Amino acid sequence: MNMNWCLIKLIKAAGIPTLLISLTACSVMSREECLTADWYTVGYADGADGRPPSRIGDYRQDCAEYGVRPDLDNYRLGHRSGLDRYCTEANGFQEGVEGNRYKGVCPYPLEANFLAGYNRGKQIYQAKREWKNIQDDLRRASSELEEFDEKINKKERELVKDGLTSARRAEILQDLNNIRYNKQQLQHKIYQLESDERWSKQQYNSLRFRDSW
Template sequence: MKKPIMLSAFVLALAMTGCTTKQPQFNVNDCASADWQNIGIKDGQNGYSAQRILSHQKICQAAGISPNRAAWEEGRQIGLKSYCTKSNAYEMGRRGYELTGVCDHNLEELHHANMMGLQQYEMSQRIHHPYGHGYYGGYPFLPWYFY
């Protein structure tokens, strides 16, 4: 009786992990009509460094188009204002992510908020996975309560 329930719970959890949304990928067709400031805002909100423009440049090179670096950087700076906040640093930690090194002010406060979020994440992982991850939680056999 327990095995079918556990199996269906596992399948449900596996199916739900496929439902996460991803940001659409930038491709060569987007280069001609690109709003570089808006792309920069999104890149800044996601914590990308100034090197990100190089990947956009590489993609657009195939179409013979060069990105507007000034508009992109202006947008990225706007996006970084929402990325480099204590609330975002904490939420990133709660989801298990560390901040990237793009913020240039309040570093100590942001690091502290991110570490607090990471501690919450680690505690929730311990609660939800008391035997750890891996092959049956690190054991070569199932725990007694699965039989």
Template sequence: MKKLVLLALPGLLLLSSCATMDKSACLTADWRTIGFEDGSRGKHEASISEYRKNCAKHGVTPDLTAYRAGHQEGSERFCTASNGFRLGQGGSAYQNSCPQALEPAFLAAHADGMQLHRSNRELQQRQAEVQKAERQIQSLELELAQQDEMLIADGYSREERIKIREQINLLHIAITEAYARLPELQRLAEQAHADHQRNVQRLSARY
């Protein structure tokens, strides 16, 4: 599977849309570079509104033209099919940041990645259900063994032994029911595994 690697440029100013810029940062900001960084990280062009609010406090107005030019360049790196697939596979949401010409291919790949993400989550959930059921059976069997030991141990009255026997009967029922549910859970887990493997083979080869 191909992976997109975004390379940081020398001197690139790393900022998030919610970061607070002080006066020095606003006065020395390279708005084209900031726009490029935002675009290459998939942030919407509207992120500049946060910089505008921060810098307005210091009497500085961001260079919108430079920011947009940089954002366009960064978006061209971000808005590729391989990157869309990678983001979808990781479960990351799309921030509507891609130019119109690049968006269709990016969105199609992102949808494929999300499909792989969902099938992986389904597999993990089904496997967790099997593991939980197996742990429950182990716990019930351990409790049953303890109750069996109590039943033949010295020091218990007849009434207490009757209660122990009742508990043993209930444990047998619970264990039988747990074992009866386990094959279906295992079947669902195997089906989820097969579905996920098919998705991996079908989708990963595209990107």
């Protein structure tokens, strides 16, 4: 809502490092928005987005500069109506799937249905995150395996060089054996990760298809 103006003002006044610290000081409402606000509509929009009613405190602070006091009663009425739209089982499911945090805004009569959907959606989100984390581990391990192959090739080339002393040759062979052992351990890890990845993918897809909305 006037964020661009706020960013420009902070950049000119403080520079990038201070900007990162000062972003929270940006106003939520501009002068024009304070002067023309339909507080029922503002409350409805906040409720429909799952924002807490305490957000009106931000509006009060911003608009005080322009001599405007938010209409608390109309804001609360709008916010409550907005919650009727937000606090549904289907919306709770979507919030959970996206990994959004529930801020405890739903009134008691609506909260049970919202949480039923939210918890199912959160299960899918967590299953997907676990699957993706295993995929990341697998990619890192595969990259590390390639590095071991390069190290082995390098040591094998060293081993056939002319003029090596027996002590140096023994040292290279020991290094080579250590690298091969570590590679073998990594291959076992990759095998386990591949198994875990298949299982996690199956779990994610099972939850996704079972609880799709």
